[in-house]
Amino acid sequence: MQNALTLLSSVFGYPAFRGEQEAIVNHVAGGGHALVLMPTGGGKSLCYQIPALMRDGMALVVSPLIALMQDQVAALTELGVAAACLNSATSPDEARDIARRARAGTLDLLYVAPERLLTPRFLAFLDSVPLSLLAIDEAHCVSHWGHDFRPEYQQLGMLAERFPQVPRIALTATADQQTREDILHYLKLSDARVFLSSFDRPNLFYQVLEKHNAKKQVLAFIQNEHPGASGIVYCLSRKRVEDMAQWLVENGIRALPYHAGLGHDVRERNQRDFIREEGVVMVATLAFGMGIDKPDVRFVAHVDMPKSPENFYQESGRAGRDGLPATSWMCYGLNDVVQLSGMIQNSEMADLQKQVELGKLDAMLAFCETPGCRRQHILKFFGEDSAPCGHCDNCLHPPVLYDATLPVRKLLSCIYRVGQRFAASHVVDVLMGKMTPLMEGTRHHDLPTFGVGKEFNQRQWRSVIRQLVARKLVEVDLARGQSLVLTAGCRPLLKGEELIYLRPLAAEKTGARQGPADRWLRTEREERLWQALRRWRKERADEHNVPAYAVFSDKTLRELVERRPADLRELGRIHGLGELKLARYGGDLMTLLKDSREEG
Missing domain, CATH: 1.10.150.80 (HRDC domain)
Known part of the structure; x- marks a missing residue:
């Protein structure tokens, strides 16, 4: 076997391994099985690419997306490594040539989708090829509880039975405890060594804003923070993707849309341009991005709140894979919470899984509303303790909590007096004393809470409501038209037995940088x-x-x-x-x- 450090330097041009890379490489090269959890940009690919070059035979890499396979193969080919991929775009002649090279022992790595791997014809082909190792990338796809479930991944455990002497390595950037257990179970890796790296991405600057005009907010962020840079803007709906991309183009930013409603050729062309060109902003639904290997994405912006910390971490982690400074930016509002809750509750998931997903949504809202360090908060979700980072929006501009007991009691009283049957917009109208057609129809202008909340504007009241929802003092009842409903937890507040402190509505500094500038060019x-x-x-x-x-x-x-x-x-x-x-x-x-x- 060739020396791992020599290959790292001579082939990849890196002077030293990072973190547990060397231990993983030596373990797998020596024939051991492994489960590797390493953050995006942490160097997961090297953990199977170098053992593939150290061991005799061909390494088979299972990957869920064509774009990821093509990127990996292009990068390896530039390094002089014999790599190829088989996917739906591969011609019959190319497939035959790949098979010939594999049998001749001149192919180091072959990338394939799980659907193709599981076919009898492909498995018979593998029987004729000496295998050095089996790598299963994006391994979280095995899990019902994970955020990118692919049923075919759960069948990959058969590789353990068919090729028992070949070392197997499963890799992912994001997996909570349940997902890790599913990976070990379904992939039959009970005897595998688990390598759990820190989930920390110290080069990422986290910033979260309250949403009030998403298009203008995103535009100001890009223009002020990352002009001319490559980035991704995530939106929840196809229509918002189209509107946002058009808006950015109209304002001089080279933006492209990506969602499942676009034709295959359009998606392929836009993805290719984003990967190969500099300074392109991709506006996309969550259908875009898994496995995208572009290292120079300088920002990821979420126009809508992600549905779980795993989704958020995976998506935001697509920024700064090269280790240079990058930004994870998000704007969100109460409507995001309501919309995502409705999508989960109206889905075809089993009831138990719905409860799990709603719990993750609660955790995501708590991340958005925390007055503390955001990096510390997101790492704690993955079971990792850390000190405050000093490098997120809350650390750089700590929110000063205020005594919100009186306004909160006004709000809770108003929700109760309107019968817990009305949405946030109407409750706020009552508090602010606004005469609307609904007000006249309900006679709520006769209530004692009508007009008692004029000290706050609409955005401030919605901020208060979001924080109470995050603290489980108020719930949104989707079955009754998004009505605000009191929980048992708010009783001590209504009785005057407790105080409550909230974070104020932050003022946006749209003309100034929110994070530390990366101005490294000096002359x-x-x-x-x-x-x-x-x-x-x-x-x-x-x-x-x-x-x-x-x-x-x-x-x-x-x-x-x-x-x-x-x-x-x-x-x-x-x-x-x-x-x-x-x-x-x-x-x-x-x-x-x-x-x-x-x-x-």
């Missing part, structure tokens, strides 16, 4: 070299028909600008420059660096 010469390197990278990527990051990541280009190596020996120490890329691109890079020095 005009550095800016010119940075742009020259990006243009050169784009030309090479187009020549090889691969994404720009498959040539070099932003992290590599940034190191070239900051360190400006003077010769090939120094160049070889740059992150991401393995032997093949040094031989292929070293001359070009030295010329660009020399020109930069001469320009002064």
Whole structure:
């Protein structure tokens, strides 16, 4: 077997392993089974790619999406690794060539979807090929409790019976305890070693805002925080995707839509442009993104609240995979909670699973409403304790809680007096003393609570309601037209036996950066070299028909600008420059660096 560290340096161009990568690689290369939980951007792929190069035979990698397979194969091919993928886009001639290479022992890795793997024909083909290992990526897809359930994944346990001597490794970025148990059970990995890395993504800046004009809020965020950067904007509905993409385009941002209602060719083209071009913003439903391997996504924005912390963590984790600073931004409102609750309760899930999903929605709302450190909060959901990060919106601008006992008692009293039969909008109208047609029809303007809440505006009252829903003092009854209903927990407040402190409605600083700026380019010469390197990278990527990051990541280009190596020996120490890329691109890079020095 080749040495793992030598392969890491010579093929991938990395000087050292991170975290538990080395332990995982050596365990699997030595024939052991493993379950690997590692955050997005943590380097999961290396955990099976390097053992695949260390062991004799071909590694089979199960992957759920064509885009992910193609990206991985493109990146490996650029590194000189013999890799291929089989999917619905593979022609019969290409498939035959892949089979020939596999049987001849000249193919290191083969990527395949679970549906194809499970066919009798493909399994018979595998019987004729010496296998080095079996890797199951996005392994959370086995779980009913997970956030991307794929029934075929649950059948992959048969690999343990068919190929008992071949080491198996299951990998995922997001899995709570129940999902981990499902992975071990369905994939027959009871004897596997579990590697649980920290879920922390220290390069991500978390920011959450109250929603009041989502389109303008997203536009201001992109223009002020990440102009010209690649990013993803997630929306809950197809219509909102279309509206948001059009709005961004009208305001000078190169945005593309992605949702299941678009034609296959349109989705493929938009996804390809997002992956291969720089500065593209993808506006998408949650159908987009799982397994997207683009490392230079600088932000992920949620226009609607995700339905669970797992979804949020997985989606926001698509930003900053290269380890450079990136932003997870979200705006949300009470309507998000109501809409998501309705989707869960009206679904065809079993009642027990509905309760699980509603519990996760509650946890997501608690994350949005917390006055404490957001990173600490999200890590605690995954069972990980941490100190406050000092790098989220709440840490940088700590909310000062106020005594909300009196306004809360007014609100609870108003909900009670309208019979717990009306939605938040009408309750707020009563508190603010607004005469509406509904008010006249119900005679609620005669109630003693009519007009007692004029000290708050509508947004402030809705903020109070959201926080009470998050604390389980008020519930939204979907069966009765989204009526606000009191819970038993609010009785001490109504009786004057308890005080309650809430976070105020935060004022948005739309003209200023919310997080620490990543302004690393210090001089005009550095800016010119940075742009020259990006243009050169784009030309090479187009020549090889691969994404720009498959040539070099932003992290590599940034190191070239900051360190400006003077010769090939120094160049070889740059992150991401393995032997093949040094031989292929070293001359070009030295010329660009020399020109930069001469320009002064």
